Amino acid sequence: MPERFRETYGPVALVTGASSGIGLAIAEELAERGLDLVLTARRTDRLDALAERLLSSHGIRTTVLGCDLADPEAPARIVETTQGTDIGLVVSNAGFNVKGAFESTDAAAMARMLMVNCHAPMQLAHGMIPRLKARGRGGILFTASVEGLIGCPYSAAYSASKALVVALGEGLWGEMIGTGIDVLTLCPGATESEATAGMEGLANLQSAPEVAKLALDNLREGPTFVPHAHYREMFERLRAMPRREALAGMAEGMRRRA
Ligand SMILES: NC(=O)c1ccc[n+]([C@@H]2O[C@H](COP(=O)([O-])OP(=O)(O)OC[C@H]3O[C@@H](n4cnc5c(N)ncnc54)[C@H](OP(=O)(O)O)[C@@H]3O)[C@@H](O)[C@H]2O)c1
Numbered sequence: 001m002p003e004r005f006r007e008t009y010g011p012v013a014l015v016t017g018a019s020s021g022i023g024l025a026i027a028e029e030l031a032e033r034g035l036d037l038v039l040t041a042r043r044t045d046r047l048d049a050l051a052e053r054l055l056s057s058h059g060i061r062t063t064v065l066g067c068d069l070a071d072p073e074a075p076a077r078i079v080e081t082t083q084g085t086d087i088g089l090v091v092s093n094a095g096f097n098v099k100g101a102f103e104s105t106d107a108a109a110m111a112r113m114l115m116v117n118c119h120a121p122m123q124l125a126h127g128m129i130p131r132l133k134a135r136g137r138g139g140i141l142f143t144a145s146v147e148g149l150i151g152c153p154y155s156a157a158y159s160a161s162k163a164l165v166v167a168l169g170e171g172l173w174g175e176m177i178g179t180g181i182d183v184l185t186l187c188p189g190a191t192e193s194e195a196t197a198g199m200e201g202l203a204n205l206q207s208a209p210e211v212a213k214l215a216l217d218n219l220r221e222g223p224t225f226v227p228h229a230h231y232r233e234m235f236e237r238l239r240a241m242p243r244r245e246a247l248a249g250m251a252e253g254m255r256r257r258a
Contacts, residue, residue, distance in 0.1 A: 006034045008137050008182075009089035009219070014038040014082065014128075016069065016120065017094030019046040021193025022143060025212035026091055031058040033216070038082055040065045041094065069094050069120040070112040079127030088135065089219075090128045092121035093143040097158040097195060110157050117161040122168055129172075132181045139182040139219050142169045146187045146231045149224075150238050153251035154258075162187075166224060173223035184222040186215045189231030201257065204230040 013030045017023035019041035027037055031054040039047045044066040051062035065081060067074045095117045098109045121142055132138040147155055148162030169185030176183050190202045191211050206228045214227040226232040238246045 002033050005216075009139050010035045012036045012038060012085050012087050013089035013091060014040070014078070014087050014124075015091040015093060016040045016078075016124070017143075018050065019043040021195060022188065022191060022208045022211055023091070023093040024050065025208035026093060026141075026215065028054070029209065029212040029216055030089070030091075031060045034058070034060065035089070036060050037062045038065060038085060038087065039063070040067050040069075040078060042066060042068050069116045072115060072119060075120050075123035076127060078124065086135070087128065087131065088138040089141065090124060090132070090139070091141045091143075092124050093141070094120065095143060095161075097155065099155045099158055101154060102156045105157060113157065113161055117158075118164045121165055125168070125172060129176075129181070133179055135180075137180040139184070140169075140172065140176075141215060141219065142183075142185045144169065144185050144187050144224075146189045146226055146235045149187060149226075149235045150250075151247065153247060154254040170223045182219045182222060184215065184219050185224045186211070187224055187226045187231075187235075189226065189228045189234075204228060 013035045015023055015027045015030070015037060018027045018039040027039055027050065030037060037060060039050065039062055041047055044064055047064040051064055054060050054062055065078060067078060069075070096113060098105045098113050125140055142165050144165035145162040147159040148166040152159035166185055166187065169183055173183040188206065188211050190196055190205050192205050192207050196202055196205065211227045215225065218225045226235065
């Protein structure tokens with residue numbers, strides 16, 4: 001099994017947002033499976049420390065690329081810099097949220113969020129797919145969110161950004177049939193990470209290592225994958241409801257919690 005995983009998705013995987021949370025856990029799980037890594041984030045000190053740790057624990061080689069994905073040119077630079085590297089798995093995971101009443105969210109932060117959450121995964125996939133296709137095997141893993149599965153009141157902009165990732169991943173899943181490239185759009189619910197640190201009242205928190213392992217075990221089970229049963233059932237129920245009823249109920253629940 002590990003050998004087959006490495007043959008399909010190795011020898012090298014690229015992971016964005018690998019300095020903490022889900023991306024860090026994915027990098028660790030990939031190292032456990034014997035893949036060399038290209039890791040990106042802004043906090044390169046963390047990536048350097050991780051690279052050293054993974055070299056001594058698993059003997060894998062890591063290239064660290066510092067980049068701010070809010071810069072529209074950053075995805076193209078990643079594609080260009082890794083031109084000579086045989087990347088078999090692209091993990092587009094970096095992202096952040098801007099939440100609260102829509103009109104009170106910061107407009108500049110919202111614009112950066114679109115760059116990081118939407119523009120970066122779209123451009124990275126665009127740059128990397130020709131290389132994956134030429135290999136005839138490999139994968140793309142997008143980290144979206146359950147919030148991308150239905151518009152979420154008081155998280156409207158973030159939810160919209162993740163809906164783009166879900167639609168991108170679903171469309172590409174269809175386009176990649178028969179190419180040997182697996183496309184999985186991961187839709188986590190609440191997951192332990194820097195993004196949820198200090199948030200009160202979060203139920204059904206899943207650990208980042210568990211999300212990472214389940215995502216990599218299910219790379220062939222696209223188009224979308226919700227790693228926690230509670231959120232899988234909850235969002236299936238919401239999506240099956242009349243839309244007006246589902247959205248009014250979610251908005252009411254959020255107002256009660258505030
Ligand atoms: N935690 C949850 O409950 C949850 C639920 C659903 C979906 N998600 C999604 O999961 C993904 C990972 O988030 P997380 O929960 O693991 O949060 P996290 O611990 O805050 O990690 C976010 C990662 O994204 C990177 N990143 C953020 N802004 C960036 C930028 N401008 N340029 C480059 N890298 C940037 C961060 O690296 P630097 O800060 O070092 O740049 C970090 O490595 C995100 O796409 C998030 O939307 C999370």
